[in-house]
Amino acid sequence: MNYLSVDSISKSFGERVLFENVTFGIGQGQKVALVGVNGSGKTTLLKILAGVDVPDKGEVVVNNEVSIAYLEQQPEFETDHVIEAVLSGNKELAKLIEEYEYHLSKAESDPKSMERLTELMSKMDEADAWTFESQIKEILGKLGIEDLSQNISSMSGGQKKRVGLAKALMEKPDLVILDEPTNHLDLEAIEWLEKYLASSQMAIVMVTHDRYFLENVTNEIIELDNQQVYSYSGNYSYFLDKKAERETIAQSEKEKARNLYKTELEWIRRQPKARGTKAKYRIDAFEDTKKKAHVNLSKSEVNLDIEQRRQGGKVLELEHLNKSFGDKKLINDFSYTFKKGDRIGIIGHNGSGKSTFLKIITGKLAADSGKVDKGQSTVFGYYEQAEPNFKSGMKVIEVVQEVAEFISIGKEEVSASRLLTQFNFAPKAQYDYVDNLSGGEKRRLQLLKVLMGRPNFLILDEPTNDLDLITLRTLEEFLHQFQGCLVIVSHDRYFMDRLVQHLFVFEEGKAIKDFPGNYSVYRESKAVERKENKPDVIENKDKTEKVKDATRKLTYNEKREFEQLESEIEKLNEKIAEMEQLLISGETDHAKLISWGEELDKAKSDLDAKELRWLELSELN
Template sequence: MNLLSAENISKNYADRWLFRDLNFGLQQGQRVALVGINGTGKTTLLRILAGIEPGDTGSVSVRKDTRVAFLGQQPVFDENLTVEETIFASQNATLAAIRDYEHVVNDPNHSPNELQRVLELMDAHNAWDYDSQVKQILGRLGILGELLARKVSNLSGGQRKRVALARVLIEEPDVLILDEPTNHLDLDTIEWLENRLASPTLTLLMVTHDRYFLDKVANEIVELDQGRVHRYQGNYSYFVEKKAEREQMETVEVEKARNLLRKELEWMRRQPQARGTKQKARIDAFYETQEKAKTKIGGPQLELSVKTTRQGGKIIEVEHLHKQFGDHVVLNDFSYVFKKKDRIGLIGPNGAGKSTLLNMLTGRLAPDSGTVDAGQTTVFGYYTQTELEFDDSQRVIDIVKEVAEVVEMANGDVVTASQFLQHFQFPPAQQYTLVSKLSGGEKRRLQLLRVLIKNPNFLILDEPTNDLDIITLNILEDFLLNFQGCLLIVSHDRYFMDALVEHVFVLEPGGVMHNFPGNYTDYREWQKEHNTAEYQQQAAKTAKAAAGVAPAATPVAPAPTPAAAPKRKASFAEKKEYETLEADMEKLETEKQQLIEKLSSGTGTPQELADWAARLKKIDSELDEKGERWLELAEIV
């Protein structure tokens, strides 16, 4: 069943056609990922399909009673609303009932009549289970407490993206259209989101560069290339294989067309000028061949390995680094001696202080205590999350030539700025385009180039994959694999990290840093098989508390190291706690149902109604806590 379809849509931007007479359909249960290089019009196509932006030609139709929700890269809100008002600003009656219920219950001065009204609404819309789902979404996206009451105008870019994501997930639309949904999310949240979106009943259209996310979520890939769409029935791995086959076939066809065009050109020139004297069919065939021969068959095949500045024995020595803002500690007693050809990934939740550490390493921010001692030969190349700065008169090639006219390769060859641009998907014609006319992803790609050609021997990349297309990511990975200096990467792209890093720094809230040997997937596998020392101590304390034994003092936890030992077995206390939790949760569910029935009957006094509602809220909280603990123990037991 087709939920959304587009016929003959076209869009012209900055004096060029992004696509012409394009047809597209989305059926129920399809989870489609739209891929293509930056500037091909992926975001524009999503906006047209979502009804946000009109096409120059064609039409988009949505099946009757089908609800479509759109998440853009730069969400637009009513800046005067609070986060809570923004999230619940929906025509969904069930969501409105939950909004009113939460508002009344959290108001200590609510009237009995108001409470009775919202309870009846919750019951009428069968909204109790939905309320639990809403709380789970908000909790996983970190939208809790005072943040709900904050004005949207006071949010950071990452917070705005998470609020917008929460809103579209809570609305539970029939069709979900997402533009780079993983940007500004930490790794744990991305993994939670991909599990949620991998539902077989969900209808989804998305643009994302996260290849693990694509593999897990998408069941079809649509490539937008030179204004045409190519469909691949499968996930990202299948797409890579079939795209290579398609490009090989197209290369052969284009070469044949070019050879034929040479012969046909000679025939056209020999014939009389009057078109009527020539064979019309052959003339038409000539123009078709000419069009085919103009097809681009891939960019330049150039292996880039930039020559790095000579690196001495001393790279960077960090001793007892400490930094905090007010009472918030972002780094606590961190020491490390960087070695030649270190390839390190830095991971941690949003707000943990990853960018703060990078700024201290490069001297942009002073630590509260401790030292950062860089060697005299260490030359930094630092790619930050700040946007590219330029003036309106600058062209693409001007931005690169500001840094270097030519770039020396590791083998001694010299590459011009223009050749370097071509390798990163800026063809000669585009190199003289004004920077202001580039897409967001193209500007980020250009900003990255400026860092790479500075001849650094210590590259620090802070979220380099944001807004870059998959083709550029593959090119960047190849470039960095050949890079001979030190590499420190902050990224939420797990595929990118796995391809490039050899060990990871894990920065936890509170400023504790762990050094784990291995890539990101190695670390996650280790996490699944073994609990950290902190978690084991907490589990022991919980078990002892349940048995009535006072917990022992907590020793300092060691840094995690990968272990080859088999998965540990549950202790007697943990088995006992596991059984107790099951019984407790069953009792709470029974009590919850009884309270809902009491509240729905409306027979209680105003005070009783208020008490029942407060108890119901507490039960929901207890069920969430006990449920999480039960899941943790279930993996061991």
């Protein structure tokens, strides 16, 4: 089933052409990643698909039976309430759940709330609101939003992004359009989202830089390159192989077109100018050949060949650092001596103190106690997580010239303009205003400013956010060769696996742990640890549950569930009998037999689960 068709669309901003005569379609079951360099128009194309923007020409046709949800990079909401934002399509239901949650929190101390709660339970039953409530709590909880009473206006940009993601998932659309869905999520949330989307029946179009995410979720890649789109049916690894093949073929075709262009140009020049009946088809073919011969196939890759300073014997020493905000202890008596060539990854939940730690070691924030002793030759390069705050009205080249007019690369002095060209800012783009840059282009410019200081101690706080895959691969190659100290905070598992040798693990309420190994090794060790502890956990849990079950009765919701289960079990038995009769009816249609068999298996599985739950509740009744 075709969900959406893109027919010959083009989009420009002034003289800058993003894409031209682009055509493709999205169908049922497709999980598509949109890739391309920063500024190629990925976000703009997503907005057009979502109906937020319109193309200059061409059209996007959406199947009338298809529902679409869209997550933009910086979502905005019409309400300040989390539940209402997530259920924006059903405001009455949202208000009912919000009121229920409010009185539930007050019921123990306020008799009026307890009285109102009884009324609301009846309304929740009628609206089948329990299902929505549990789904909202589960999704928001997995994404790191626990407090449903907080106002959206008081949230950080990352928290708002998570609320927006929950909203898109709760809509249960046929097609979901996601712009950088993994940005601002911690590693556990990303892994949950990855499994959720991979197993979902939704069609997906997304922009993401996370290579593991691309590999495990998508089954098709659409690349924006040279104002055109190229489709690859496969995951990210397949895309890399086929892209290389396509570029080799394109280069060969360009060479053929250039040779043909020279021949045809001579023929065109020999024709009398006034002769209007000469072979028009050959002139048209000449224009097409001219276009192919002059297509720009130069690689838009960033050059990070910038020298670092020499590093002395003493790098950085941390002694008994402590830091709290109110009652929340983030850093507890932490000591570490950095050595030459240290490559450290920092992981932990959002809000666990990772960015605070970086600010303390760079002197941007004072510790409550302890000592930070930096070596005399140590020069920090600090790439911060916050969006670059360039002065409005400045041109790109002026941003770089503020740091230096020239920089030494090897034995050569390189001008600011040439350095920008190496960072994939074309000469013309260097005189554009920074306000007009895309989020990824601003990030690339910020990275250039950091590296121009020729640091020997690089600190990168979420460096993969908003950078395109080509820039990321180049950055990885540079960091792989980097001889100084490297500290990385990142939710990009591939990036961490390739570059770090050990981890600082931040866990709330615990001391910072120094783990020997990269992220994948850490995850494996945690899985083994959980497996080893599981028997005791289950045994203790069983004992606890038995004590609880022996002393309590059914709650209101459990009574309601118990009554519903009896009806559901009866219907499932009827369904099983019906499917069994169909299977012995003599039907010869193979597809129907398979379908009935699958329905029978599912009904039996559901019956087993519901009968088990009925038995559990019957013991309390």
